[in-house]
Amino acid sequence: MWPTLQALFDAQRIGLVDLLLAEHLLPNCEASAAFICHLSAASRVGHLCVTLIDDRLFPSPEEIWISKNGNELDLNENLLPQLTSLIVQGARLLAQKETSQFTPIYRDGNAFYFQRNWVLQERFLKWYQQRLSDATPRLEVDKAKIDSRLEEMKKAEVLFEEQAEAIARAAEKCVTLIIGGPGTGKTYTASLLIRTLWECFDAETKKRCKIAVTAPTGKAASHLAGKISDALRHMVDPPKIETQTLHALLGVKERRQLDRHLYCDADIVLVDECSMIDVWMMGDLMGSLKQGTRLILLGDPAQLPAVESGSLFADLATFHREESQNEKRISELKRCQRTELKEIVACANHIYNGNAEGVLALLSWDQKGGPLSAVTCDTRTTPFQTQQSLIKAACTRFSLLGRCTEETPLELMYRFSQFRVLSPLREGPFGVDELNKKIFQACLQAAHKQTHLAIPVLITKNDYRMNLFNGDMGILIQPIGEQEGDVFAYFADRSDEKGFRTLHAAVLPPYEYAYCLSIHKSQGSEFDSLLLVIPSGAELFGREALYTAVTRAKASFEIWTTREILSKMIAKQTKRCSGIIEKLKRAFEYA
Numbered sequence: 195m196w197p198t199l200q201a202l203f204d205a206q207r208i209g210l211v212d213l214l215l216a217e218h219l220l221p222n223c224e225a226s227a228a229f230i231c232h233l234s235a236a237s238r239v240g241h242l243c244v245t246l247i248d249d250r251l252f253p254s255p256e257e258i259w260i261s262k263n264g265n266e267l268d269l270n271e272n273l274l275p276q277l278t279s280l281i282v283q284g285a286r287l288l289a290q291k292e293t294s295q296f297t298p299i300y301r302d303g304n305a306f307y308f309q310r311n312w313v314l315q316e317r318f319l320k321w322y323q324q325r326l327s328d329a330t331p332r333l334e335v336d337k338a339k340i341d342s343r344l345e346e347m348k349k350a351e352v353l354f355e356e357q358a359e360a361i362a363r364a365a366e367k368c369v370t371l372i373i374g375g376p377g378t379g380k381t382y383t384a385s386l387l388i389r390t391l392w393e394c395f396d397a398e399t400k401k402r403c404k405i406a407v408t409a410p411t412g413k414a415a416s417h418l419a420g421k422i423s424d425a426l427r428h429m430v431d432p433p434k435i436e437t438q439t440l441h442a443l444l445g446v447k448e449r450r451q452l453d454r455h456l457y458c459d460a461d462i463v464l465v466d467e468c469s470m471i472d473v474w475m476m477g478d479l480m481g482s483l484k485q486g487t488r489l490i491l492l493g494d495p496a497q498l499p500a501v502e503s504g505s506l507f508a509d510l511a512t513f514h515r516e517e518s519q520n521e522k523r524i525s526e527l528k529r530c531q532r533t534e535l536k537e538i539v540a541c542a543n544h545i546y547n548g549n550a551e552g553v554l555a556l557l558s559w560d561q562k563g564g565p566l567s568a569v570t571c572d573t574r575t576t577p578f579q580t581q582q583s584l585i586k587a588a589c590t591r592f593s594l595l596g597r598c599t600e601e602t603p604l605e606l607m608y609r610f611s612q613f614r615v616l617s618p619l620r621e622g623p624f625g626v627d628e629l630n631k632k633i634f635q636a637c638l639q640a641a642h643k644q645t646h647l648a649i650p651v652l653i654t655k656n657d658y659r660m661n662l663f664n665g666d667m668g669i670l671i672q673p674i675g676e677q678e679g680d681v682f683a684y685f686a687d688r689s690d691e692k693g694f695r696t697l698h699a700a701v702l703p704p705y706e707y708a709y710c711l712s713i714h715k716s717q718g719s720e721f722d723s724l725l726l727v728i729p730s731g732a733e734l735f736g737r738e739a740l741y742t743a744v745t746r747a748k749a750s751f752e753i754w755t756t757r758e759i760l761s762k763m764i765a766k767q768t769k770r771c772s773g774i775i776e777k778l779k780r781a782f783e784y785a
Contacts, residue, residue: 196224198276199231207259208235219298228277229284232258233299233306242315242473242504242772243305246285252771255281305773311503314473315772318506321480323781325489326523328368332486333403333461339394340365347386357383360525361390364490367523371468371491373511374527375542376745377535380492381418383527384464385425387490391462392426392433405435406460408443410475411665414467414718415439416686418492422464436460439663440475441656444482456482467718468493473504473772496546497742501714505770513778534749537565545741550761557753565750572756573624573729581623581632584727584754588615588629589636591725592709596637598646598671603684604694606669610650612722615710616746617729618739624729630707637709638674645677650708652715657703665715667708670699713743722748728755733763740764 199216202208212234216227232251233244235258245252255278285306293301300312307315340362347353353361360383364370374380388405395403407422409415419437426432436443444456456478463483465471468491471479483489491507499505514524530539537556544552558564571580591613598606615633619625634649641647653666668685683702687693711719713735724747728740740763744751753760 196227198273198280199224199228201273202259202277223284223287225280225284226287227284228280229288229306230299232281232284233308235259236771237308237311237503240499240501240503240505240770242311242770242774243302243307244285245305245771246282246289247304249282251278251281251285254278257768302773305771311473314477314503315774318473318477318480319774319777319781321477322510323778325369325480325483325487326782328486330486331368331461331488332484333395333399333488335365335391335394335399337366340390343390343394347390353383353386354379354529354531356525356527356529357386360527361387363523363525364488365391365394368486369489369491369523371493371507371511371514371524372527373493373495373524375494375496375530375539375546377530377532377539378527379529379531380494380527381421381466382425382531384418384466384490384492385422388422388433388435388462388464389425389429391488392429400431400433403433403462404460405433405462405464406443406458407435407437407464407466408440409466409718410440410470411467411718412439412663413665413667414470417718417720418464418466440465440471440479441663442658444478446475446478458482458487459484460487462488462490464490464492466492468507469495469497469505470500470717471506472500472502473506474502475500476504476506494745496542496738497717497745498714498738499770504772504774506774508770509772509774513775516779532748538744538747538751541566542741542745545737545744545764548737548764548767550764553760553764554757559757567750568753568755568760570756571754573727573754577623577729580754581629584615584624584725585629585632585636588633588709588725589640592633593637593640596641596648597644598648602694603669603671603696604686604692606648607667607684607686607694610648610667610669611720614708614716614719614721614724614746616713616716616724616726616743617710618713618732618735618743619729620712622729624727624732626710626712627706629710629727633709634707641674644674647672647674651683651702651705652708652711653703653705655704660697660701660703662697662703665718667719713739716746717742719746720748721746722750724751726751726753728753728759728763730759733759733766735763736766736768737764738768 208231212231215234216230219230220226236244236253241253293299298309300307300309344358348358360372364387372380372383407419415437493507495508495511541553541556557566557568559568560570573580595609617624617626649670649672651668651670653662654664656663666685668683670683672681673679681699683697683699685695687695726743
């Protein structure tokens, strides 16, 4: 009945769930069914909507249907044009029908949404516009005091001019964004922001001021809290700061209801790694705040967006960049402060600008040594040999890190922060699952003369009872050989930067080995050096994935790929479709 869609299904490029949904909603029209399948596939990879402008679709069928788990689509040359024509025709037919927020598909101008995505977007916009309409922060601060303090810090060379401007802007407005690449001092600026505000508050304001520091993952929240703790260390009366994951701060459990109103009573809320926050959680955050709360959003909009729907932080950064100077709520930090990052930052900037030649020139190809290197390997023609070489290279590093000597668990955790393998794929010979299994086996075999093996682990599900959250990384100490005994896990203590928590492995929430991390799950973490594998087909993930990966390194990285694959990855830019920027512009243009 649907020959084009059937051909895609036979090629395993369209999911059964998409076909069943299309059949349920519009069983008698292949064009409309094709559009529903396209909308469903686009939604699944994070787009909030699909737009049709002058017969051009965004996201395009090429973007959605050409890739599948990083492998190129092998179809006859006529199938893609047929599919595109069908999807456009289906969009026109749906545009002729009446839709509302109560129908499965909602049309808003030239954009088509599944009802859930439209509701989530409108919910976020409602609360964000309310936050932006707050004229002044509820806890006032003397502007003259702020300016005087900032001048003192600039003269003492504690702050750069752009950092001082960011602090002044956050002191004045209720909502501000601080963006920048690696090493530009976002968390450093945020820590001095808290210190400056506190020093300029009067005694009565200090008594009632509540400060919350948060991030999507425990690792990112702890990192920001550590920076703030350093900045406040020598103060006579430092503020008490609550550090939690975003889920914990808002009291969000696994199952949520849209009509449940969350509440955050903090007067200053500092949120790090905002690029990782999806449309649902960002709506929860905006709706939970009191009127006049100071909200400071930190992050790098060039990084990968959230795993779930939307690219909220990138959208907000684009919108606020275009505001007039008087209204501007965004501060962009561009000056790299860490000399060891100079080459990595240069490489990241080339990736961000789509300059493949610049990246290739910075890399030392097939040569040992140097902070930025690359190993030429063809993962398509010699997958087994390449995989074995990669596992051997990784095991050499991990087997040394995993030897349990007299070091404390905290020291072991620090050692494991020195190196990590990253991959953009989850499945396949170069996917995270397979590499973790093979590297563990190789490290276990290499440690046959040892009594215990230290294994890096990653929590994959929130457990509020254990105070462990998705993305938390720790160390598992496993007896090996003839040794017997319990297996314990160790995690950093969020309440004590020099402490750690000891938990029996049997009570841990779901976890996986963390020798190799997906690029998505590496966000919010930093490692001294990285081994990044980009197999054939992974170039379809685009430059955002590559940018995110290389900026996890603090000193060096090594890429296993080919020049051709790397160039294609840098050339491909992936943007998520939503109506957020346009709606914010309309709301504040005609307000």
